[in-house]
Each structure stands twice: as structure tokens, then as C-alpha cells.
Amino acid sequence: MSTKNDDEVILRGVLDPWKTAVDAHDPEAVARLFTEDAIFQGLHPYAVGRPGVAEYYASQPLGMKAAYEVLETRRYGDDLVLGYLDTEFTFTDRPPVDVKLAVLVKRLADGWHIAHYQVSRLAE
Numbered sequence: 001m002s003t004k005n006d007d008e009v010i011l012r013g014v015l016d017p018w019k020t021a022v023d024a025h026d027p028e029a030v031a032r033l034f035t036e037d038a039i040f041q042g043l044h045p046y047a048v049g050r051p052g053v054a055e056y057y058a059s060q061p062l063g064m065k066a067a068y069e070v071l072e073t074r075r076y077g078d079d080l081v082l083g084y085l086d087t088e089f090t091f092t093d094r095p096p097v098d099v100k101l102a103v104l105v106k107r108l109a110d111g112w113h114i115a116h117y118q119v120s121r122l123a124e
Helices: 004-023 027-032 050-058
Strands: 034-041 065-077 080-090 097-108 111-120
Touching (some): 004 027, 004 065, 004 080, 004 097, 004 111, 027 034, 027 050, 080 111
Parallel strands (some): 034 111
Antiparallel strands (some): 065 080, 080 097, 097 111
């Protein structure tokens, strides 16, 4: 049986490389962290699959950085972990954007990957 701590370690194992790739403005590296058929919803229309993820991150401005805090985790199977995150994207030329991020990570033969990514911008 897994614990919340185990699930957070799994999430960080995917999200830390995601943050590194986002911060480096490396859209292809970001996309490799997703499953081939991932459902991706940023702040633009959704995409399915790695090419859509890469396209989304390629369109982001240079200098954008990501920071996240895991708020909640749920284990929905041996190979599925849900994470709910507080996420902040910072920029060199404008105020930060604070969002909630839900990710579902899935264990594949080569490790854990993001199968679903959903950003929500909450009204203040």
C-alpha cells in the first residue's frame, strides 16, 4: 500500500524534470515527459499527444519559469497517481501567473509520464 509521501515522490520524479525543461525552454524535453496520448490543457485550447505539448511550450516566452507545490495526491491504481498543485509561472516582462494544476501520472515500461494535464486559473 502506498502512502501520500510515496505518491508525492512519484509526482516529483516527473514534475521536477518538467520544471527543469520548462525553465530551459526545451519544449521537446517537456513533451517527452508525457504519454504518447496525453490529454493536455494549458491556458490555450487543448491538445492530445506529445506534438501538441511541444507546440504549446514552444509558444511560451523565453525566460518563463515554473514553480509548484504539491497540495494533494491520490493513488487510483498501482500505475496511476493524481496530483493537485499550486503552480506559478513567472516571466521576465510581466506579472506572474498563478494557476492550479491537476496531473495524472501513469507508469509505463520506461517510467512515470504525465497522461493528463489540466490548468485552472481561478478568479480572485
